[in-house]
Amino acid sequence: MLDMHAHFCCVEKEQSMTEELQLRKEAGLRTFFSCGTPEEWEATKKFHSRREVLFSFGIHPWYADRYDAEAYVELFRACDAVGEIGMDSVWCDVPHPVQRRQLEAQLDIAARLGKPIVLHTKGQEREIAQMIRDFPNPVCVHWYSGDRQTLELFLEKDCYFTLGPDFARLCQCAQAQTQLCRYMAREIRAERLFLETDGISAVAWALGSEYTGLERISEVLWENAGYLAGIRNIKEEELCRRMEQNLREFLMLPKEKQGGSGCFRESRKRI
Numbered sequence: 447m448l449d450m451h452a453h454f455c456c457v458e459k460e461q462s463m464t465e466e467l468q469l470r471k472e473a474g475l476r477t478f479f480s481c482g483t484p485e486e487w488e489a490t491k492k493f494h495s496r497r498e499v500l501f502s503f504g505i506h507p508w509y510a511d512r513y514d515a516e517a518y519v520e521l522f523r524a525c526d527a528v529g530e531i532g533m534d535s536v537w538c539d540v541p542h543p544v545q546r547r548q549l550e551a552q553l554d555i556a557a558r559l560g561k562p563i564v565l566h567t568k569g570q571e572r573e574i575a576q577m578i579r580d581f582p583n584p585v586c587v588h589w590y591s592g593d594r595q596t597l598e599l600f601l602e603k604d605c606y607f608t609l610g611p612d613f614a615r616l617c618q619c620a621q622a623q624t625q626l627c628r629y630m631a632r633e634i635r636a637e638r639l640f641l642e643t644d645g646i647s648a649v650a651w652a653l654g655s656e657y658t659g660l661e662r663i664s665e666v667l668w669e670n671a672g673y674l675a676g677i678r679n680i681k682e683e684e685l686c687r688r689m690e691q692n693l694r695e696f697l698m699l700p701k702e703k704q705g706g707s708g709c710f711r712e713s714r715k716r717i
């Protein structure tokens with residue numbers, strides 16, 4: 447099972463990161479961790495060689511006023527994907543022009559380095575869809591929650607999408623988001639779909655609980671996989687295989703031969 451987008455529960459404590467990695471490994475998860483600051487990248491560095499994890503790096507829109515992306519080109523070069531980058535007008539007060547400049551700079555770096563990107567689009571979906579129109583590498587829109595019309599713009603661009611930890615829950619309750627969720631689960635082509643947790647604190651938030659144990663990570667992924675497989679009328683195992691293949695394509699790696707190692711380390715070596 448793949449968790450396409452996650453943050454460590456606690457990057458301040460190495461012990462906690464080691465425990466989380468162990469739990470994820472025992473649960474048979476491959477995890478794509480997102481580092482939103484250079485400090486986070488530094489803190490996770492010692493784990494970068496592990497085969498069951500991948501790491502993206504990008505200045506998160508919440509911290510867009512604290513860093514100059516061009517100063518970190520070496521980190522961008524070393525990561526598996528650039529992200530999460532984007533803009534956010536709902537959960538942060540960083541001035542819009544600052545966020546936009548930071549996003550433009552990082553799109554430019556990712557294009558230059560030939561890296562795929564992971565997007566955070568909260569409240570800024572339409573503007574971001576326009577900004578990435580000519581971006582040349584694969585784009586993954588993480589936990590999309592904009593409107594349907596704007597979703598079409600990302601679909602036209604043939605973006606990848608992750609369904610968030612609240613996917614199964616939203617499918618079951620009568621909210622406006624329910625329709626969008628079901629629409630996405632049905633309409634996004636299989637080659638472009640992923641599941642994600644966004645890390646344990648997002649899982650707790652999505653499920654409306656204050657504390658959620660790390661074991662919930664794999665439970666939530668399998669619950670969501672069950673729902674998605676049901677909607678698409680396929681087996682969960684097939685969905686997992688598809689997501690692994692999607693990951694290879696997102697990372698622009700060659701198709702894996704039968705009985706391959708399942709290792710994604712090549713993505714960083716390649717560049």
Ligand SMILES: [Zn+2]
Nearest residue numbers: 453480530644
């Ligand atoms: Zn995230």
